[in-house]
Amino acid sequence: MKGAIIYFSGTGNTRYVAEQFKKHFEYYNIQCDLIDIRNKNAIEDIYDYYVFGAPIYAEMMPKYFTDWVKINVPFVKGKRALIFSTPASTVGTGAFKLRKLLNSKGFNVISQNTISMPNNYYVVAFKKSSIEENKEIYSEAESKVKKIVKDFMEGRSSIEHISRSRVALGSFVYKFFNAYSKTWAKKNISVDYDKCIKCGKCEKSCPTGNIKLIEKVEFENKCISCQGCLHICPVNAFMYKGTHFEQYKILK
Numbered sequence: 001m002k003g004a005i006i007y008f009s010g011t012g013n014t015r016y017v018a019e020q021f022k023k024h025f026e027y028y029n030i031q032c033d034l035i036d037i038r039n040k041n042a043i044e045d046i047y048d049y050y051v052f053g054a055p056i057y058a059e060m061m062p063k064y065f066t067d068w069v070k071i072n073v074p075f076v077k078g079k080r081a082l083i084f085s086t087p088a089s090t091v092g093t094g095a096f097k098l099r100k101l102l103n104s105k106g107f108n109v110i111s112q113n114t115i116s117m118p119n120n121y122y123v124v125a126f127k128k129s130s131i132e133e134n135k136e137i138y139s140e141a142e143s144k145v146k147k148i149v150k151d152f153m154e155g156r157s158s159i160e161h162i163s164r165s166r167v168a169l170g171s172f173v174y175k176f177f178n179a180y181s182k183t184w185a186k187k188n189i190s191v192d193y194d195k196c197i198k199c200g201k202c203e204k205s206c207p208t209g210n211i212k213l214i215e216k217v218e219f220e221n222k223c224i225s226c227q228g229c230l231h232i233c234p235v236n237a238f239m240y241k242g243t244h245f246e247q248y249k250i251l252k
């Protein structure tokens with residue numbers, strides 16, 4: 001038996017949860033391919049099980065992720081699928097839309113759940129959690145993954161309930177967020193050239209090719225606000241509105 005774990009992760013939380021899914025599926029002798037959508041163009045229908053995971057931005061899964069799924073995931077006949085989202089809160093509203101999309105591609109989505117992870121957006125909103133809090137969050141995440149995989153393997157459906165009004169509000173807010181995001185880095189992020197070593201990690205890691213490093217770091221108008229560049233920089237050279245900040249590094 002083989003599974004595909006297809007995910008997008010800006011700062012590592014969703015990758016961490018995807019790795020937990022792989023580990024727990026392997027207890028059931030399901031070999032899983034971990035598929036980071038940044039490195040893959042099309043999925044072949046060669047798997048028995050499919051897992052889809054992404055963070056939540058302004059209540060929804062990033063359009064970047066759902067668009068990728070729309071284009072690159074094939075139509076299947078009733079393959080079982082599991083969806084997870086990794087918001088900082090406890091509700092993954094946007095997973096609802098992905099479920100609809102996957103159902104329309106012939107998947108039998110029997111699991112849709114939120115795995116809460118640390119907030120990676122604290123440079124802009126809400127606070128940064130402490131290392132102790134993060135350790136607890138990672139451990140709760142792993143326990144939740146273990147239970148979700150058990151239910152999935154035993155054929156029990158676990159679909160998180162999300163109210164219609166919440167979905168409607170989320171979809172409405174996300175439209176504004178998505179438009180605002182495109183120029184977010186260009187308008188808010190600058191580089192401290194006393195620190196920058198021009199290693200190009202930010203440019204390479206940007207999922208949409210929004211960063212160009214020639215003499216200086218330049219942003220185009222296709223940012224998705226994932227925060228990846230800010231936290232991957234090895235010398236913490238980025239500034240938000242002219243001020244330095246503490247980076248988010250996921251503990252392993």
Ligand SMILES: Cc1cc2nc3c(=O)[nH]c(=O)nc-3n(C[C@H](O)[C@H](O)[C@H](O)COP(=O)(O)O)c2cc1C
Pocket residue numbers: 008009010011012013014015054055056057058059060086087088089090091117118119120121224225226227
């Ligand atoms: C632009 C942006 C918007 C976010 N909006 C929400 C949100 O509406 N609700 C929430 O619970 N978390 C929100 N978050 C937090 C992330 O979903 C969370 O930290 C996630 O685990 C990050 O995953 P990653 O490290 O795989 O990118 C937001 C993060 C970003 C970058």
